[in-house]
Amino acid sequence: EAGVTQFPSHSVIEKGQTVTLRCDPISGHDNLYWYRRVMGKEIKFLLHFVKESKQDESGMPNNRFLAERTGGTYSTLKVQPAELEDSGVYFCASSQGTGGYYGYTFGSGTRLTVV
Amino acid sequence: EDQVTQSPEALRLQEGESSSLNCSYTVSGLRGLFWYRQDPGKGPEFLFTLYSAGEEKEKERLKATLTKKESFLHITAPKPEDSATYLCAVRNYNTDKLIFGTGTRLQVFP
Numbered sequence: 001e002a003g004v005t006q007f008p009s010h011s012v013i014e015k016g017q018t019v020t021l022r023c024d025p026i027s028g029h030d031n032l033y034w035y036r037r038v039m040g041k042e043i044k045f046l047l048h049f050v051k052e053s054k055q056d057e058s059g060m061p062n063n064r065f066l067a068e069r070t071g072g073t074y075s076t077l078k079v080q081p082a083e084l085e086d087s088g089v090y091f092c093a094s095s096q097g098t099g100g101y102y103g104y105t106f107g108s109g110t111r112l113t114v115v
Numbered sequence: 116e117d118q119v120t121q122s123p124e125a126l127r128l129q130e131g132e133s134s135s136l137n138c139s140y141t142v143s144g145l146r147g148l149f150w151y152r153q154d155p156g157k158g159p160e161f162l163f164t165l166y167s168a169g170e171e172k173e174k175e176r177l178k179a180t181l182t183k184k185e186s187f188l189h190i191t192a193p194k195p196e197d198s199a200t201y202l203c204a205v206r207n208y209n210t211d212k213l214i215f216g217t218g219t220r221l222q223v224f225p
Contacts, residue, residue: 004158031211033211033212035213041217042119042215042216042217043159043202043213043215044215045213045214048212055211056210056211056212058210058212059212091158091159093158103161103164104149104161106151106158106159106160106161107158108156108157109157109158
C-alpha cells in the first residue's frame with residue numbers, strides 16, 4: 001500500500017511569492033489533515049477534510065492560507081503571499097476513519113523556506 | 116486548553132541502557148494518546164495508541180503506559196537504530212485533531 005505522498009519535499013521562495021503544496025493521501029482514506037511544524041515548536045494542526053469538505057479549519061493561521069481537496073482525492077495548500085513566519089515543515093496525514101482508531105498516517109512533509 | 120509536555124527534551128543513552136520518556140497531558144476528555152517516532156527528514160511514524168488509564172502496549176524494545184495525567188515510553192536495552200525523536204500527542208472528544216508535544220530527541224550510542 002502506497003503511503004501518504006507530499007510534493008515538493010523542499011521549497012524555497014521569496015517573501016511575497018505564492019507556493020502550493022500538494023498531498024496525495026492513501027487511497028480510500030476519506031480523512032485528510034494538514035499540520036505544520038515551525039522551527040523549535042511542536043507540530044500544530046491546521047485543518048481537516050472529510051472527503052472534499054472542510055470539517056475543521058480552526059488551525060489555519062490567516063486568510064493567506066487556502067486549502068482545497070478536489071473530488072475528495074488529493075489536497076493542495078496554497079500560501080499567498082508568503083511571509084517569513086510561514087517557514088516550517090508542512091505535514092499531511094490521512095486516516096481511513098475518524099478518531100484515530102484506524103491510525104493517522106503521515107507523509108514525509110514539505111520543508112518550506114521563505115526568504 | 117489541551118496541552119502536552121514531554122520530558123526530557125533530549126536523552127543520550129549507551130546501547131543497552133534502559134530508560135523512560137515522559138509525556139504529561141491535560142485534555143478535556145481523552146480520546147486517545149498517541150506515540151510516534153520521527154526520523155530526520157521523515158514524517159511521524161505511528162507506534163501506539165492508548166485509550167484508558169492502566170493500558171499498556173508493547174512493540175519490540177518499546178513499552179507505552181498510561182495514567183490519568185501522563186504516559187511513559189519505556190525503552191528496554193536500546194540499540195543505535197532506536198535513535199529518533201519520539202512524539203506524544205493527544206486527541207479529545209470534541210475534535211479529530213492531534214495535539215502534539217515538542218518531542219524527546221533520543222540518541223543511543225554503541
